[in-house]
Amino acid sequence: MxxxxxxxxxxxxxxxxxxxxxxxxxxxxxxxxxxSEKQLRRNYQYAVRAFRTRYPRVQFAWSYKTNYLNAVCRIFHQEGSWAEVVSGMEYDKALLNGVPGNRIIFNGPHKTREELRRAAENDSLIHLDHFDELYALLELAAELPRRPRVAVRVNMDTGVYPQWDRFGFTYENGQAWNAIQRIVASGRLALVGLHCHIGTFMLSTKAYAVAAGKLCDLALNCRNTLNTPIEYLDLGGGFPSTNSLKGAYLPGTDTAPSVDEFAEAITSTIQSCGFRPDELPLLILETGRALVDxxxxxxxxxxxxxxxxxxxxxxxxxxxxxxxxxxxxxxxxxxxxxxxxxxxxxxxxxxxxxxxxxxxxxxxxxxxxxxxxxxxxxxxxxxxxxxxxxxxxxxxxxxxxxxxxxxxxxxxxxxxxxxxxxxxxxxxxxxxxxx
Known part of the structure; x- marks a missing residue:
């Protein structure tokens, strides 16, 4: 103008x-x-570089629901990405795309008993969404030769509203800590991770810093109180693309933070939370939209x-x-x-x-x-x-x-x-x- x-x-x-x-x-x-395959690979390599230059242990897991065309998934898997799935159908697609079972993260609020059994037998990472799912997996675990590897999905107040509290266990009211204690006390499940997904098309880097801080608080309590070290923190997805939202005053190119900015907020928070250098957890990202849009x-x-x-x-x-x-x-x-x-x-x-x-x-x-x-x-x-x-x-x-x-x-x-x-x-x- x-x-x-x-x-x-x-x-x-x-x-x-x-x-x-x-x-x-x-x-x-x-x-x-x-x-564009060239753009897909460029986006992935840029995101990995943004995090790995700031933090020693980083792993991306491709969000299948964002785009589960086999060709797209295989590009990201060739680049080194694990698979993050939210249904039995997506889980089967990941296996057919050659992803080893122990490199599949199984999220979502609806996993059938048979799907839980398959995921456990394949040594996949099962992210628990609610107590009913926890109880079902505890029953199944009694029949399995090894303990299923699980993470607790946590929802929390990050200062962005409305709060995404539909999925997972709530941090502020103690529900997440309750779930963690039950898992550890059972002896039937191996608690290896903590996970959150605070929203979609998030424009606040500060919200991710808050989320990372609360996951770190839970992880340190697990180590100090329950003698259970947490192997990884999964900060989920939600990074925006540069599309323009309806009703926005400015275009998306002017309002969406860069992956570098998100990486700085997340990694600096984790590194300042009190972990020793040799016990820093693996950082997992489930970035979808920002890599493919x-x-x-x-x-x-x-x-x-x-x-x-x-x-x-x-x-x-x-x-x-x-x-x-x-x-x-x-x-x-x-x-x-x-x-x-x-x-x-x-x-x-x-x-x-x-x-x-x-x-x-x-x-x-x-x-x-x-x-x-x-x-x-x-x-x-x-x-x-x-x-x-x-x-x-x-x-x-x-x-x-x-x-x-x-x-x-x-x-x-x-x-x-x-x-x-x-x-x-x-x-x-x-x-x-x-x-």
Missing amino acids: NKFGTRSEVQPVTHIDEAAVKDLLAEFGSPVFVL DAGYLLGTVVANKRLADGRRATILDFGVNLLFTSYWYDHKISPAGDFSHHTEETVLYGPLCMNIDVVRESVSLPLLNPGDQLVVHKVGAYNMTQWQQFIHLRPNIVLLDAQSRPHLVRQAETLEYLQQLEQVPAHLQAVNLP
Whole structure:
């Protein structure tokens, strides 16, 4: 912005890495998700460097729920990441992706008895969420040849509200310490870690310092009171990407702390809590969104334009909230993929669904786009490919660009045959005879 007004920030995006957008759309159809392997590896290596230059023992565990495409998971596993899963389905995916059982962290509030048994037999790290789960595992442990390795998930007041107290045991009311004492007193479980996940898209580094301090307090009490040293502290995930939240005054690039800032807050707290250098616990991070969001793109095409009753310009796209779930809380950056008019207008971007809630952007200043024009939506790598829906339209291809920008189809577009393969029609409904 200057004294002459606001200059348009719209710039054409013709390539992702070195791959032409028009070529990708021509080969794989519209819409299509595109992931950059180069960016995924860069993000991971930067995050690891940020923590390991500040703390001697660090391990990342890829958050499967953020994006559990096998190709994405295997990139992070090749880089050295463990797996962090929150369901039996994700646990099985991690095993199929070649992750050893003792390198899988099993989180989540719902683990069946059979899933607990499998995780224990595979020597996985089981993070306990509530007392009922603790009691179930204690029963199972009596039948197992070795003690299951467990951690206690802790929720706490970090000064960020509303407090995430749905998951785990509460620190402030003594519930977490109660759970710890029961585990140690039982003799059936091996308490090896403490875990927290204080929220999602967290913009406060101070909150992580508070969380790290409270986990350290519990760990030191375990050592001093229960003679049980804690092997690791898991600070969970929640680091934000640089997407812009709806209603935010400033863009995400200006408000999201860097991974370096989070690393400084967490590691300096742990190192100042009273551990001897030789007993510093392993620090585990379950970072998801911050590693994958900016490596993902959604390419699509303009379907039509129209004027709404109040005179606003509306543009209909061939993708909507069925694919771009995060458009409910982000104002995604959207760029034209080719030449465009420099005349801009505030526009509502709708998807193709026959639903009034199918709004990709409620208001965005864009050039006057025509049917057939192509668009690029930025920073869509987190959650959209796990929370997308088959609704009205089939889900599209997903493409990975490798280090040489060569495209690889990593998930095929759905077909009607695929959609219907699990359906069964009762015999009395086989014939349809319309009058």
